Amino acid sequence: MTKNPKQPTMIDVAHLAGVSPMTVSRALKPNTSVSEATRSKIRAAADELGYVLDSTAAGLSSRRTGFIAVTIPSINNANFADTLRGLTQVLRATNMQVLLGYTDYDVAEEERLVEQFLRRRPEAIIVTGHAHTDRCRRMLEKCGVPVIEMWDLPENPIGQVVGFSNAQAAKLMVDHFVGQGYRKIGFIGGDPSRDTRGQDRRQGFLAALEAHGLDTSRMIAAQRPPITMREGAHSMRLMLEKWPDIEALMCVSDLSAFGAMTECQRQGLRIPDDIAIGGFGAYDLAEQALPPITTIDVSSENIGRIAAQVIQNLLSSEATKTSETIHRIEPKLLARDSSLRHTER
Amino acid sequence: MTKNPKQPTMIDVAHLAGVSPMTVSRALKPNTSVSEATRSKIRAAADELGYVLDSTAAGLSSRRTGFIAVTIPSINNANFADTLRGLTQVLRATNMQVLLGYTDYDVAEEERLVEQFLRRRPEAIIVTGHAHTDRCRRMLEKCGVPVIEMWDLPENPIGQVVGFSNAQAAKLMVDHFVGQGYRKIGFIGGDPSRDTRGQDRRQGFLAALEAHGLDTSRMIAAQRPPITMREGAHSMRLMLEKWPDIEALMCVSDLSAFGAMTECQRQGLRIPDDIAIGGFGAYDLAEQALPPITTIDVSSENIGRIAAQVIQNLLSSEATKTSETIHRIEPKLLARDSSLRHTER
DNA sequence: CGGTCAGATGATATCGATAACAGTTTCCAG
């Protein structure tokens, strides 16, 4: 193999095509005034040399990097993956590149990521949730590009928001349970100190129980989030030991709901006859499980799509001064067999 | 709000600290000869101004962008998510940033992504699988940075490989089925023309059946990959209509296996007494399902970890000339209740 | 006490593109 053959630059292309570098730069972009003859001559030259534009240099010069930075809590989570898909699908048209990082539900890690990302001079930054370290919040406030918080409704938004009320979502489930006649209702979630969205659901759950005048003691806190199917099953065992009289159970996510449900089935309990189960997130799994699991749909993919559109607006139109700051999603209950009384089916 | 306050640059920091920009540059990197006094003075100045390094400029100048480009078929796939996690965990220490793109199992989209990525001047590029368009392959060969193909064992590798034989993995399952006494064995996968890994599994499956002298007709090809739980269920219905005598079924992934299994259960068939089921990928779901599903573990996370280590070697040590090119992973069968005769349990 | 050398700092020249403006050609209305 030869010495590093050194990638050709725009100057090389310009020489070969017999034009100036500036013309090459223009020829390789759409919507620029370059004659068709010149443009194709330049394209040919670029092809011949195997030229590939250097967006690092382009970004430095034009001050537009084409990066959108995004932090999500976890990559192994169908909900956030859906959000990401919605986001990239919309952004693809604009040739924006997502810089993705995951925080593992840790605000310190989020701070680290945000700092890394800001060095890349993204044109916008999207973070999940409202909980940030002080320093992280300060960086976001001062970074000079649009900031979006998603999957939550922060009390003090940094910039734009695309999210929903986790508490309200939990209330939907409680109301549904109560409507079905269940009274002894429990909750399984992760360690409240880390996953703020899970924590908000827990609070909303408790508030809703209290509003109905129901007992709020049936709570299990598992390990650090995200809690898995296995931890759902384990928590279910604890729940059944401690409160064998439980009639209905809400889990912080569909995964733990599935784990809890299979544990019940292993113990010979029938769903929903012996225990009703509800999850969160509208995973495929909840629909395909036997029986299908009642869940809350927050249209994860839509969150991503809307966030992308917000960014496009903010970046393109100059005038549209912060048209709207809060883009609120309405969680929807999907009532399924896992919580429906026979008479209702 | 004021005019865009303009982010401070290294020059601003240098002025405030009373040193030259070059010294600031050095002070902000570890392992550089700057006196402790100067360094802390500079740190203070940087903090005061809220200075954030511009890695775009740094990358242009140093010709080290810190990017590792990675393409995977799908983001909504626990296996690839695991690979990604392994990758980033190892890379975190080196301060490398992953540029992630997903191809939707489409080589044309892969080509588009690779081209986009090469513009960012990544220091290495990782692609999933061995199937590429001609142009994409050419770009990868000529890009001048290490290329890794993963999740496969290409016949003509472009550079390094971290993968396993999908055919061999499928053979493991067939051998297991045969060992358990099953003879009428079927396969459910996606449209063979797109997902090459799924296709390789299908071929390996057929070859193994033939090696055992068994009938190879029980094949269902579903929609374009990735095939979901729902499509697994739908394919199972077709399978049962066409070949009601089927004794054992392998699915191209655990998700479709779960869908197929629940469909059987809905139809009143018992697993494994009436039909044995095997999946692929060692998803959590396969372990938690009722009954747990036999599957193939290819240690997805390990693939990512190894790929990251290969990159670290290639980038750090100058001498270690392409030490090894193929890093082969051994798929492992995880035999579970969904395919175990009662006597074996 | 002169010489050598490592450590600390600075000056200068890029890295590869694009912005902004300047110049040239084309083309057509008047």
Next chain:
DNA sequence: CTGGAAACTGTTATCGATATCATCTGACCG
């Protein structure tokens, strides 16, 4: 024909950092 707008192309000056080499201290040694 001619003025002038529109279309095309070129020149120059950055963008914000780092590589490289030069310079300047002192410390240490025989």
